[in-house]
Amino acid sequence: xxxxxxxxxxxxxxxxxxxxxxxxxxxxxxxxxxxxxxxxxxxxxxxxxxxxxxxxxxxxxxxxxxxxxxxxxxxxxxxxxxxxxxxxxxxxxxxxxxxxxxxxxxxxxxxxxxxxxxxxxxxxxxxxxxxxxxxxxxxxxxxxxxxxxxxxxxxxxxxxxxxxxxxxxxxxxxxxxxxxxxxxxxxxxxxxxxxxxxxxxxxxxxxxxxx
Amino acid sequence: xxxxxxxxxxxxxxxxxxxxxxxxxxxxxxxxxxxxxxxxxxxxxxxxxxxxxxxxxxxxxxxxxxxxxxxxxxxxxxxxxxxxxxxxxxxxxxxxxxxxxxxxxxxxxxxxxxxxxxxxxxxxxx
Ligand SMILES: Nc1nc2c(ncn2[C@@H]2O[C@H](COP(=O)(O)OP(=O)(O)OP(=O)(O)O)[C@@H](O)[C@H]2O)c(=O)[nH]1
Ligand SMILES: [Mg+2]
Ligand SMILES: [Zn+2]
Numbered sequence: 001x002x003x004x005x006x007x008x009x010x011x012x013x014x015x016x017x018x019x020x021x022x023x024x025x026x027x028x029x030x031x032x033x034x035x036x037x038x039x040x041x042x043x044x045x046x047x048x049x050x051x052x053x054x055x056x057x058x059x060x061x062x063x064x065x066x067x068x069x070x071x072x073x074x075x076x077x078x079x080x081x082x083x084x085x086x087x088x089x090x091x092x093x094x095x096x097x098x099x100x101x102x103x104x105x106x107x108x109x110x111x112x113x114x115x116x117x118x119x120x121x122x123x124x125x126x127x128x129x130x131x132x133x134x135x136x137x138x139x140x141x142x143x144x145x146x147x148x149x150x151x152x153x154x155x156x157x158x159x160x161x162x163x164x165x166x167x168x169x170x171x172x173x174x175x176x177x178x179x180x181x182x183x184x185x186x187x188x189x190x191x192x193x194x195x196x197x198x199x200x201x202x203x204x205x206x207x208x209x210x211x
Numbered sequence: 212x213x214x215x216x217x218x219x220x221x222x223x224x225x226x227x228x229x230x231x232x233x234x235x236x237x238x239x240x241x242x243x244x245x246x247x248x249x250x251x252x253x254x255x256x257x258x259x260x261x262x263x264x265x266x267x268x269x270x271x272x273x274x275x276x277x278x279x280x281x282x283x284x285x286x287x288x289x290x291x292x293x294x295x296x297x298x299x300x301x302x303x304x305x306x307x308x309x310x311x312x313x314x315x316x317x318x319x320x321x322x323x324x325x326x327x328x329x330x331x332x333x334x335x336x337x
Contacts, residue, residue: 004252004291026313037263037275038308038315041298046310049246049293058290 006055009169010080011162012062014102015087016095020121023152024087025063050163052170059166078110083165087119088136090149091128096120096135103143115172116145117165123149123156228336229255234284236336238329244337245311246293253284253329262316262330263306282331283318289327 013021026043045062062081078084086102088095099118106114120136123129133149140147146164150157228235232255238248261277268276286292294310295317303322307329308315318329 004249008290036313036315037265037267038296038298038306038313040267041301041306043296043308043313044299044305046296047289047292047294048310060290 004056005049005058007052007057007170007173008060009057009082009166010060010062011083011085011165012064012078012081013085013087014064014106015085015119016089016092016098019087019089019092019095020152021085021087022063024085024119024121024150024158025061048162050166052163052167055170057166057170059162061162075109078106078114081110081114082169083115083117084110085117085119085161085165086145087121088131089122090120090131090133090136091122091125093130096131096139099139103145113172115165115169116143117161117168118143118145118147119161120147120149121152124151124154224255228331234336238284239335239337240309240312240314240317241333241335242314243309243312244335245309247295247309247317247334248284248286248292248329252291253286256283256285256328257281258283258328260319260328260330262319262333265314265316265333280330280332283328284331286327286329287325289320289325292327295327 013024015021022042025046026039043063045060048059048061050057050059064077084106086099086106088099090096103116106116118136118140120131120133123133136147136149146168148157148161148164150161152158224232230251233251234248234253234255235250237246237250238253239246259279259281260283262280264276264278289295289297296308296310296313296315297320298306298308298315300322305320305322306316307318307320307327309317315333316330317333318327320327
């Protein structure tokens with residue numbers, strides 16, 4: 001059967017236990033009596049199809065197990081993944097500090113050109129906040145990684161985050177293709193300009209805490 | 212689409228849903244309408260399988276309630292799906308769920324063959 005997509009990206013959700021990785025992947029549910037069969041077993045990964053500039057992109061998004069600590073996550077774990085969502089909890093200082101350790105672990109074990117993005121999750125819990133949005137932005141600048149605050153509970157910025165990460169991976173791949181192909185062969189491949197990719201980061205950086 | 216109508220039609224494939232052995236219509240989630248599989252990408256097959264009920268009765272603790280299902284769309288490559296969730300593995304199977312509302316199982320994935328099967332009675336045609 002013919003291939004039904006243009007790109008396939010494997011993405012991983014990484015971060016301390018309790019930051020909300022599973023909630024980002026799974027529909028957030030506050031039902032104390034959630035009796036669906038699926039919720040008792042849990043989701044391993046999801047496949048999603050998105051359209052990026054007219055290209056059909058399949059995302060395979062993997063949750064990671066809570067007990068895993070960055071010390072125990074090794075190369076096998078990251079194999080094949082092209083994008084990593086680094087998640088911390090804005091109400092948990094320690095989970096924020098550990099982002100640096102997660103980044104170090106990725107640098108040691110994942111492929112060198114894996115795309116990363118930092119998510120400050122649970123931004124709906126403003127009263128309990130321990131990590132300001134500015135500190136999240138500062139960390140992201142330090143590592144030159146994109147950043148956004150999310151709420152799995154309110155489905156805020158979650159879809160946006162996956163689109164952004166996917167778009168960055170696609171741009172990187174097209175850049176590579178361009179480098180390895182003679183320019184004449186490139187017809188039909190829409191190349192994102194740098195200015196497109198960097199478009200107004202402040203507009204989304206400020207979105208979460210305003211709402 | 213009535214469930215009863217379909218499950219009693221065990222012999223030939225339902226003409227309004229299957230054409231040339233493939234799903235004639237788009238496969239969507241019954242609950243939220245999320246697009247699961249595009250038309251003509253699932254092969255209609257008959258096989259009897261036990262699938263856990265989507266809603267489990269919590270009063271019957273510890274036992275999983277199943278029902279027999281016999282009409283499926285067979286999908287060889289998981290990346291053929293538009294949007295779908297895969298549960299953790301249970302006895303060589305993963306169960307399939309809606310990627311948007313997590314309703315399921317809408318079918319199962321066989322770890323050995325790496326093929327997926329979507330139950331006609333658990334989805335909506337559109
Ligand atoms: N208020 C609020 N609570 C959240 C949010 N995301 C997750 N939670 C809650 O945080 C707790 C932990 O969420 P999980 O999704 O299980 O966290 P996890 O990262 O998967 O944890 P591990 O599987 O242990 O690694 C749960 O009680 C969630 O309901 C959010 O955006 N807002
Ligand atoms: Mg989890
Ligand atoms: Zn659904």
